[in-house]
Amino acid sequence: MPKRPNAQPASPGSARIHPHQTFQAEASDGFAAPAPDVPTALLGNLSPAQFMRRYWQKKPLLIRGAIPGLAAPLTRDELFALADRDEVESRLITHARNKWALEHGPFARDELPSLKQRAWTLLVQGVDLHDERARMLLERFRFVPDARLDDLMISFATDGGGVGPHFDSYDVFLLQVHGKRRWRIGAQRDLTLEPGLPLKVLQHFEPDAEWLLEPGDMLYLPPHIAHDGIAEGECMTCSIGFRAPSATELTSQFLYHLAEKLAERVDNAQGANVSDQRYCDPQQPAVTRPAQLPAALVQKVGAILAKVRWDDGDVASFLGAYLSEPKPSVVFDPPRRALDEVRFIRQASKAGIRLDRKSLLLYDERAYYLNGEENPLAGAKTWVLELADRRRLSGKRFVTLSRHPSMTARLHEWYCAGWIQVGELG
Numbered sequence: 001m002p003k004r005p006n007a008q009p010a011s012p013g014s015a016r017i018h019p020h021q022t023f024q025a026e027a028s029d030g031f032a033a034p035a036p037d038v039p040t041a042l043l044g045n046l047s048p049a050q051f052m053r054r055y056w057q058k059k060p061l062l063i064r065g066a067i068p069g070l071a072a073p074l075t076r077d078e079l080f081a082l083a084d085r086d087e088v089e090s091r092l093i094t095h096a097r098n099k100w101a102l103e104h105g106p107f108a109r110d111e112l113p114s115l116k117q118r119a120w121t122l123l124v125q126g127v128d129l130h131d132e133r134a135r136m137l138l139e140r141f142r143f144v145p146d147a148r149l150d151d152l153m154i155s156f157a158t159d160g161g162g163v164g165p166h167f168d169s170y171d172v173f174l175l176q177v178h179g180k181r182r183w184r185i186g187a188q189r190d191l192t193l194e195p196g197l198p199l200k201v202l203q204h205f206e207p208d209a210e211w212l213l214e215p216g217d218m219l220y221l222p223p224h225i226a227h228d229g230i231a232e233g234e235c236m237t238c239s240i241g242f243r244a245p246s247a248t249e250l251t252s253q254f255l256y257h258l259a260e261k262l263a264e265r266v267d268n269a270q271g272a273n274v275s276d277q278r279y280c281d282p283q284q285p286a287v288t289r290p291a292q293l294p295a296a297l298v299q300k301v302g303a304i305l306a307k308v309r310w311d312d313g314d315v316a317s318f319l320g321a322y323l324s325e326p327k328p329s330v331v332f333d334p335p336r337r338a339l340d341e342v343r344f345i346r347q348a349s350k351a352g353i354r355l356d357r358k359s360l361l362l363y364d365e366r367a368y369y370l371n372g373e374e375n376p377l378a379g380a381k382t383w384v385l386e387l388a389d390r391r392r393l394s395g396k397r398f399v400t401l402s403r404h405p406s407m408t409a410r411l412h413e414w415y416c417a418g419w420i421q422v423g424e425l426g
């Protein structure tokens, strides 16, 4: 996990969030998460609550006309331009004469195959980080916690293009945004992959359902459902993907986080006798086998490790920091000519503020976590929760904030770092 600037410890038992304190009820402005109990075309006229109960992580759902009249968030040329940027993750997959090939971007326009060539696919990851229209599309899926939302990937394919029959370990909404794609899916148990290929392709694919998706149609797949989507003519598909870190990843990252916290605590324990933090062996006899690991060493270190303790607060603090950490490729764009604090306050009081689309802001009962940094919620609760859930604050709301110089100073710092921007709209 990349190192972040020193995190401030959360003050235990400080702010509590009241159950009614959510912002979707107030929001008729389209920026709040979709209301859990209102049926929506997006989910085939199920409410988000019904969808989560019946389908999420359980079974696939085909939704015709999930977003009626939907246009692709990006044109083909805009997508190709993104694939040419260093900080954007892109892949090119071709399938010719029964051979799969995979290349990683960036791709200059003339490095992509001709549009006349059949069966190639360009995948562009994290489009929501670079394009406001893609980010707005992702907003529709915030009935799932942000902690689970990963990114919006867009695929472009020429006729016959696809990435082969495979399965994913994550939930995904496959939203058709341009042209047609034929999806076949199967709940098979045998998930053996073809050996020696540069991408995951199933050895035996046994589809049990098939649909042709047109713009606005969407297919939800829980993890481990085998699927294969083949373009019928040129097409574009958005994948709204979720993240679910493995137990191994969580364990190693948590232990790393805990080790850093323990080191901070030792550093802060001024004047304390820390000699007992270190291994010592006054009873060590002289040895004839110097290379042998002393049994006493193993026992003593085991005893030191057995004293390591953590509680739910440490777990929350780890998860908040870890899950709000931007991906390594993310670079924020500070304003070219930043407003000074006074002008920033004046502008923000009129136009409001919004989180930059690359910013990740999560919170729990004690703390908030912005781009990997932890801060206590106490004193900031009235606005941080709203900024996190709506990803914006109105000018009117900002005025109430501007009475607290420490808050506006903090917001000005975030603005200078490119973490927030002036203006509610992007």
Ligand code: SIN
Pocket (backbone or CB within 6 Å): 121, 154, 155, 162, 163, 168, 172, 227, 229, 237, 238, 239
């Ligand atoms: C694609 O959009 O071509 C592939 C998406 C997927 O199968 O997960």
Ligand code: CO
Pocket (backbone or CB within 6 Å): 166, 167, 168, 227
């Ligand atoms: Co897939």
